[in-house]
Amino acid sequence: MHLTIIIPGQKIGPFFSGLNRVDKRNLPKQFNFVLSPSFHGASLLAILLNNHSKIISLGDTIPTRKTEDFSCSCGSLVKGCTFWRRIEDTQRQYNYPRSEHIAPLLPDLSLSAIERINRLNEHFQKFFSIWNFFPQKSRSFRKSVKAFHAETTSFHRKKVFIDGTKDINRCLCIKHIVSDRIRVIHLIRDPRAYITSLRRNFPKIENHSTLGSEMWKGFHGTVLQSFTGVDNCKYLPVFYENLSLQPRSEMKRIFKFLDLDEENVLSPPKEPHHIIGNRMITKFNGDIKQDSEWKRIMRLDEQEAILKRCDPIASLFHYRLEK
Numbered sequence: 593m594h595l596t597i598i599i600p601g602q603k604i605g606p607f608f609s610g611l612n613r614v615d616k617r618n619l620p621k622q623f624n625f626v627l628s629p630s631f632h633g634a635s636l637l638a639i640l641l642n643n644h645s646k647i648i649s650l651g652d653t654i655p656t657r658k659t660e661d662f663s664c665s666c667g668s669l670v671k672g673c674t675f676w677r678r679i680e681d682t683q684r685q686y687n688y689p690r691s692e693h694i695a696p697l698l699p700d701l702s703l704s705a706i707e708r709i710n711r712l713n714e715h716f717q718k719f720f721s722i723w724n725f726f727p728q729k730s731r732s733f734r735k736s737v738k739a740f741h742a743e744t745t746s747f748h749r750k751k752v753f754i755d756g757t758k759d760i761n762r763c764l765c766i767k768h769i770v771s772d773r774i775r776v777i778h779l780i781r782d783p784r785a786y787i788t789s790l791r792r793n794f795p796k797i798e799n800h801s802t803l804g805s806e807m808w809k810g811f812h813g814t815v816l817q818s819f820t821g822v823d824n825c826k827y828l829p830v831f832y833e834n835l836s837l838q839p840r841s842e843m844k845r846i847f848k849f850l851d852l853d854e855e856n857v858l859s860p861p862k863e864p865h866h867i868i869g870n871r872m873i874t875k876f877n878g879d880i881k882q883d884s885e886w887k888r889i890m891r892l893d894e895q896e897a898i899l900k901r902c903d904p905i906a907s908l909f910h911y912r913l914e915k
């Protein structure tokens with residue numbers, strides 16, 4: 593197959609229309625994502641989503657070739673878990689040496705190249721996709737995503753898969769290469785709570801406050817820029833604070849967004865599932881307590897500095913100083 597040379601204004605050649613037609617019949621109508629930085633309650637949300645009879649969400653960790661000794665929430669180690677073994681077997685043909693995970697999270701290019709292509713695509717997406725210049729890598733990625741989706745839904749006998757890898761580039765690559773229709777659940781949490789968790793979990797890092805503010809602002813700013821007001825992208829912001837205070841009504845909103853009926857999901861995990869990396873999953877009994885310890889331990893001047901650094905996004909999300 594050869595590339596058609598693009599001349600501005602020219603009708604797009606057969607290669608491009610062909611690429612867009614391939615194998616779409618078996619794909620779901622929309623791909624679903626949860627996007628958030630770490631320590632935003634994504635594991636809690638994954639448990640609640642999984643308790644719905646039609647939803648399967650895997651949390652944020654796809655095993656790497658080095659995490660085979662980690663525990664899966666089904667009770668086995670990753671290397672003994674039937675589900676993850678099946679994913680590894682079926683993904684092997686699409687994976688590439690550079691990939692650290694047992695399934696390729698991104699196409700086989702450097703991260704900086706992927707970021708550049710995704711950025712360019714934002715401008716050109718109505719006319720053609722830059723990804724079409726990488727037909728083999730795009731095809732392999734598309735097949736991998738499709739196989740991952742099919743394996744996961746059929747293994748769990750569920751209909752709706754929610755990609756919880758929290759990777760903005762993966763989400764954009766799927767939008768540009770696999771399906772132009774996506775739904776994004778954007779999980780948001782107070783930057784002061786996020787920085788307190790960073791400090792608690794990574795005590796050796798210095799300047800949590802500045803680093804954490806930058807990461808928080810960078811992530812949420814990119815999500816807002818990439819997924820709001822975009823064609824064929826449905827977007828739903830979910831605040832951790834609301835989710836933990838009014839879980840029932842927040843989950844109702846989320847199910848409506850996903851075109852699903854409401855179910856009571858505030859219970860211990862209903863079926864064995866395969867989430868890696870968070871101990872709360874095995875202990876979860878259906879009760880949700882908001883983690884607001886930061887309010888007690890963070891000094892007001894630090895809070896003020898964080899909110900200032902995280903503006904204008906912190907204000908946009910209504911995070912304010914309470915004196």
Ligand SMILES: [Zn+2]
Binds near residue numbers: 668676866
């Ligand atoms: Zn498992």
